[in-house]
Amino acid sequence: MLRNLASVRGILTILLVLAVIFAGYGIYYKIRYWGFSFTPGQNTNLWSVEAHISFMPTGEPIKVTLTTPRSNDAFKILEENVIAPDYKVKRNSSGSLLTLTSAPKEGEQNLYYKIMLFDNVDTKGKVKAPQPEAPALPVFDEQKMAAAKQILKLAQKQDGDAVAQVIKLLNQEPLDPAVQAYLPVKCTQTQKVEIISELLALKKIPSRAARGFRLEESKKALTPDLMLEAYIDGTWKIYDIKTGKKGLPDNFVLFQRGGKSLIDVMGGEDSVIKFSVLKSVTSTMNLAGQRAELAGNKSWFDYSIYNLPLAEQNTLKWLSIFPLAILIIVLMRNVVGVQTMGTFTPMLISMALIKTGFGPGLICFSFIIFIGLLIRSLFSKLNLLLVPRISAVVIVVILMMQALTIFGYQLKLDIASSAVFFPIIITAWIIERASITWEEDGPANAGKEIIFSILVAIIVYFVISSEYIRHIMFAFNELNLVILILVMLLGTYTGYRLLELKRFHPLAKD
């Protein structure tokens, strides 16, 4: 008899391991590619950045080239729109260059490029990338080279890493005379970036300009801020060129990295590019589909719960907590050894408690059971047959629920109006069974059964009422497979139940 058990248990254990591996991979996959998380109610910021390009045509064929961001580790693109009537829209192979061409036109031209970004915060301004080519050494004459070397030497006195040192030196107040001599008289931000890049190139550190926006809720036209990206230790790190501070500032989205300029207009003059930024918030789960598409596994997502209409999702969310509740019931009955009224009755009570709220539900439920038992004891004097009697109890329960709800509403007692959420048939059966146990085995046994049932219901309630657990069981529903195997494994548990340790205590040998 033991060998048989061992083989069943062996198979189930192997299945359990497989299920755990599968669930583990599923969880990893969903977090990695769909952006799921263990915490519920996660929101993702959605940034919509709009570039408004305007220019006056010169009468020649028009060609507008715009550098656009691509999805990468730093952010993902939800939507991209170009509003340019009568323009031919073309992209280069990598998609990072948008070309709009048109025959000669008259009058001011207004073109819009709109992009919605999300997940821009995760990388904190560090982007892993393959090693770029070593930067070309700037062509300096001897005198300038000497000055540059002197500046690099001076920079070493500043705090921070090599890049931060150079930036800080160039922003010192007041400027070091040597630096002042080195910089042009009126130094624009662009020039400053170029100079820093040249200096870093002397130290063999690849660097490039980056443009982005401080994301603020303002509809005012923004000009992109310039930042410096330097390649250190296998990642592109971003630096503020005014302070040398490393990392992305808060609420900052990088729009473009590298490249010379954002926009290039041929066949037009007085070109102006204005950016505006809008922030919106959406639930993380809503973006899962987009994330899946970007990760190239859309079809997997299409056949998941999360692609269903919201109403179905909510139903399934409710259902996917059941297996856990069932596991608790199995544990309570077969491992602890608690006898309850009906196998799944406690689970149904706890489900009702979720809807009513714990305290009010419990008070209301106890009240219904109490009054129900009183009325049922009157019934037993009438000696009715079983089916009509239980039916009468069902109707009494319904009437009680109606009365409680009406009084609850009139007296503004929320407690009473929660009555309506309790499963009518289950409640009636609890009353019927308790009443029979009362008559057959005495009030002590009946009370014990009711109390144990409610106790188990409370335990189940506390597990399934947790927003976290509900979210995890829904978002990572492959865990239900693990629970299935666990429940089956518990079916082979032949050890003592916890309460048997007490029951058979007199038999124990010391």
Added chain:
Amino acid sequence: MFGWFKNFSAPSALRAAGVLGMNARNFHVIAKYNSRKLYPLVDDKVLTKTLANNIGISTPKLIGKIEFQYEVKNILDIIGDNKEFVIKPAQGSGGKGVLVITNYQDGIFTTASGRKITYKEVYQHISNILSGLYSLGGKYDKAIVEELVHFSDVFKDYSYQGVPDVRLIVYKGYPIMAMTRLPTKASGGRANLHQGAVGVGLDIQTGRALHGVLNNMPITHQPDTGADLLQIQVPFWKEHLFIGALAYDMTGLGYLGADIVLDARKGPMMLELNARPGLAIQIANGVGLRSRIKEVDKYYPSGLSAEERVEFVLNYKRAK
């Protein structure tokens, strides 16, 4: 807090004592040796009675049975001249729905507890039985009327009303453990331990009392009559064991509980069989069932007749 834990044993201690737990009983014993298709043989008392009589086990005589509601009004015809009888559900369990009438005279029924009830109440009781109130899973049931057992004087001092019986656990045809169940005032005259009856473990080879237990606690004297429980010696012990051994041949259930009453004139009679007998008998015996089951698996021969198995049990030298 710790006082409460003191009442718990370590699982290893129970295993050392050979205690059979509920899970192990269901998995290793019942699921293995009690095929589900055999259950109807013991669930329906009318069928059990017929089978028992065919194989030579005596049972209380069947006075009549009522299967349908329209037959209930015939109850007085069925009872006829019988002054004492028992009405019970054919598929009841745990003594539920058993109505013991000790005197029926002039339309008044006197129950075992002395309560006088009328025809209307008896009618109602039978209706309840038919509607499935006492049957397993609430299925429609039959009511059976059978003769009342006059239990032997041996138990007179030990029982408060009701019918004391002997419960045998029979494993693979060998009676391996026994106890007698004595109704008390608290149990309402019923012989079920969880309802408050006293259980007294009996030596399987001699039928002598070993330990008394009430509500899982050791007890030495009957709470209502004050009789010394350890003085119990069940007579016709071999006949008791023989009924248990035959019950195996009759049903094929590898693990069964046989409830036997000792009638003062007719000797031991089988009341009912149980395909999933409870585990409280271990406490009454102060011995675990698991150790007995292992013993049977290891040392007891198979292929013996019922007589031979009883002889084997009576002569088995248990290593102490």
